[in-house]
Amino acid sequence: MKINTVIDNTRAKMMDLPYLTKRFLRDSWVGYLFTRAPNPRDTLVFAKYWIMNWAAIIYWIAEAIVKLGPIGFARALYHNPWILILLRVNGVANRLSRGGRTGVYHDSICLVVHTICLGVIDQLRQMLFDPERLVIFEDLVPYDIGRAMGLQCYLLELMGIVLPIMYTEASLQYIDEAENSGMNPDACSLPKATVGMVLKGHMPKGVAMVSSNMPCDAGAASYAFIQRAYNIPTYRVDAPYNFYNERAEKLFAKDVMGMIAWLEEHTPGRMDWDKMREICEGRNRMVELENELFDMIRVRPAPVACEAVWLSHIWHFNVTAGYPRSVKLYEKLIKMARGNLEHKISAAKKEKYRAVLWNPPFLHFSDIFNWAESTYGVVLINDSMTYNHHGPIDTSSRETMIRDWGRTIMQGPMVRHTRGPAENYLDDIFRMVEQFDLDMVWVANHVGCKGGQAMNGILREQCRAKGVPLLILDYDLSDPRIVSHDNMMRQVEFFMENVMKAKRLDQQGAA
């Protein structure tokens, strides 16, 4: 690198210092204490989770040093530098629990972030400690089967989702890497970030890989590159377009059975059906608990909302479904929500509007709903990635288990919305509007999601016909350079002021 470049880079970093300091302070304890009204109870709860998160991280570091050796650990950090971004977990809890969130609502968010912290650490264990048994899974093929086979599993897209939540700009270097290597810039930024991580060598390799045709073209197509880059055997699961029928379920179940046989052939894993039953039963219990939660948040005002609902689902159903820790989390959430419900305590300080978010959440601006909640009283009740209405898995036999597990995948979020006729996409929205007594629909209009973009015209007309206010909020899933946070907030403001004719809560107070 030329000396001039080094000087320029240093100067640019220096220019950034005030902003970086401000951000650091905002996400630190100082930020926690000074950006909200003093509340000793909440502070103690936050401190509890802050300590528990750090304790888990330090324990993992010690474990990694013992298992990999100091040099091995340093090498792992060198090859996976994004691990350091994960240290910001308490900053995330801090940001998400802000905006007047207090009491049970505050606690539930700290709890969800803590369980995700533990889950991420488990992922790092699987990724680093036993590479001979490591199998890579695409994010919409949950690795329940891998776990039942005694394999170590890693979701390739996972960090593309987690990192921007931790740090807004975390995916940018990977997105740039993919684009510079020839990937089309208009593709979804999640597969771009994933491909970028593979290109940079910041991903585990594994001994085999399972991908699929879900949810979108870019994601599925990116595995042609990833397979060549890794040069490991790959199995691809193929969910039919029309899947709400027995014929499709049979085909998909055969495909899943094919995957099991293939994994047994290409990995040291062996299928343990009792373990699979245990996982499926855990999943069933979680669905049951989540449905109970859905019933509770139907009530106005909702006893818990936003991250307690969507963030818990996105991690615990997609990554650690059926884990005892995930089941326990939902049991605790139910208990917390019930407490609020019984005492008629609203999660949000002022629930004026109830919203649903359609399409993937705003990863790099995950706290936009804190802002909307404290500014306009808009509370996110549920979202497309969380909402489910499939039945439980019948664990009475292997066949029923695989059939119903397959059905759960095909009828899961994103998968059912990106295949089949338009009704699969639209009906869920209006069903939710009714079920959760919603006041508005927010569409997270990710520029890279062509399937969602192409539904906006129909959705707009149908919302107009049904009198449902609709906000189509332009953004990019992981790249804040496409639409900035300020711009996103302006879009909400225009919508609230012009469509909802709503005033900011602080202006109402002044009036």
Add this chain to the structure above:
Amino acid sequence: MATTGKTMKVFEELLENPQNRLVEEAVQNGRIPIAYSCSYVPEALLMADKLFPVRLHTPGIAGTEIADNYLSSLVCSYTRSLLEFTMDERFDQIRGWIFVPACIHMQRLYDNLTYLKHPTFNHILDVPRKVNNDTLIWMVEELKMLADKLADHFSVDMSDASLKKAMQDWNIFAGVIQSIGELRKKPHPPVTGTEFHQIVMAALASPKDLILPYIFDLKKELGEREGISKYRARLMVVGGHLHDPEFIRIIESQGGLVVADRFCTGTIPGFKSIDVNGGNPYKALAEYTFSKTLCPRMMEEFDRRLSTIIDTVKEYKVDGVVLEIIKFCDLWGVDAMPLVTALREKGIPVLKLEREYRLGSEGQLRTRVQAFIESMGK
């Protein structure tokens, strides 16, 4: 370059309208045009009895203002162009539509078309994204269901005998097109890439039996034609939908001669013959469907796509490959990354062009092709 003959003018004229005079003639004779937009639809199935297939294209599309409102401007321009023409009633003769969920764009075109126009016959053929025994059986069932639906809706004969006859007709048609395509292997081919593409596109957008006499005439003409010797490089065009022959004309105007085509409406490997000797015509059609095209939607076929291109490069003595991708096409856009790398590793020069469905930025296209040919030292 060879001069345009009388028959070539017919093909040019047939491409001026999405529903050309041969389509109109067939409709007047009581036949039923069925529109399709993807190579995974087996045309032979739509040639049974009174049916005939019409490949959807939108010649002369100027803008997609109405379609943009529904599909957004971030969706592939082919899809938007089709919706625009539909909204403008430019496909008013079409009696049935068949789509394949080949990509999310086509899926959503189907959804928007259903919502906006309520066609009485609008079908999705659910072609799996990988090939094995189970998906072959699935595909056989899909084709049978489509045939039953067509028979029911249009009261046409979709019996095995009728299908076999249609498959034989297809084989005659594909055979003659293929034989013209083979001429391009010669060191001095008698036909340019532009002309060949005009023939193929006109043939795909017309009733096969009505256009076949013209194709036979042309074949005769070509036999008497002098081969083309003035060109700088032999090129192969690879990619997704490419309908406008002008795109190839521009490439050829810079001294390239397009001798091979591996795109959706190209002949490699699209114009294969169907095995008509087997017992089950649906099985033959399903096998044929899986083998006739090489779209990146097929998740496990990257190596087949790559080796087909490499084999074609050798067979047709191609100097360089032009990879054309319609903007916003994720399948080709993402697949291009490993494809370009793999081809270059094999020593094959590649020019990757991102373009819109309708021809535009001609100056840039010329410059890039010129630079590409020069970079090959030609």
